[in-house]
Amino acid sequence: MDVLRELPETAFLFNSFMGTPVWFWLFFLVIVVTLLVIDLGILNRDHHEISVSNSLWLSAFYMFIAFCFGAWIWWESGSARAMEYYTGYLVELSLSMDNLFVMALVFSFFGIPRSHQHDVLFWGIIGVIVFRAIMIALGAVLIHRFEWILYVFGAFLVFTGIKMLLSKEDDKPDLENNKAIQFLRRHLRITTDLHGHHFFVRRPVPGHAKPLLFATPLFLALIVIEAADLVFAVDSVPAVFAVTTDTFIVYTSNIFAVLGLRSLYFALAAMLHRFIYLQVALAVVLVFIGSKVFLANLVGKIPPALSLSVTLAILAAGIIFSLLRTRDEKELP
DSSP: OHHHHHSTTTGGGGSEETTEEHHHHHHHHHHHHHHHHIIIIIITTTOOOOOHHHHHHHHHHHHHHHHHHHHHHHHHHOHHHHHHHHHHHHHHHHHTHHHHHHHHHHHHHHTOOHHHHHHHHHHHHHHHHHHHHHHHHHHHHHHHHOTTHHHHHHHHHHHHHHHHHHSOTTOOOOGGGOHHHHHHHHHSOBOSSOOTTOSEEEEOOTTOSSOEEEEOHHHHHHHHHHHHHHHHHHHHHHHHHHHOOOHHHHHHHHHHHHHHHHHHHHHHGGGGGGOTTHHHHHHHHHHHHHHHHHHHHHHOOOOHHHHHHHHHHHHHHHHHHHHHHTTTOOOOO
């Protein structure tokens, strides 16, 4: 490594980008691109329906890679930074669980069969990689210029957690009257039926010499899921910034969590109804993470290992109590 640092051609790799050497970022991007190529180009090149067992194995693989990445951070940067990464990963993973409910609702609303859902989720990940990078970069700039913005993030998380605790369990998005969907339907030519795995198709239209481009319901589902992810990121990104202001840790933990969770979607979709206490657990996590920002000035910064342990305990309690409470319920069709 020292030899590379001394070579003019590779010296830039050791320059700092947002507080982290460039080669750290490149190493992360190589891993993510490799995972996406394996996912689409090898594991799902025939667009088959993802079974529950395949979903579990794929998500376990993604989570193993995420764990190994954290171990590499520990090796390169120390235990404190690694603990912040694991906490950020766990927080993002848990907060994104709510997004699974929305995904299932969107797929059902647009009539997207399971054999087509992987295409939406895969291309949705590309959007997440881009949009989360923009949001996290903006957050980092705000924190760098206005350190007090962390208190705004903390207060927002506490408020969101309390609001989540007081919300009704049966509150669901009304997609039929959703303004964004209505806008898209008014301004796009959209087919009524799916056309295989295509997001766009060309169809002849009376009065036009050439076939016109139409979007399919598959593309509409992709847009709605991307929009929902942006909404959920408003909670999850500040939550990870409340754990650490290290931009590299915030971004990498976000992306690895989304990769793991979306691959787990097909396994969880059939049993989402059983996580009846998950919303309560997530609300408590938000309040805890948000409160840490204010507690830092009173009792000092909470050690990363303790923060990780408390977050894990809260989520585990919510999941375990949910599964015990609903153990006699059958899976939804």
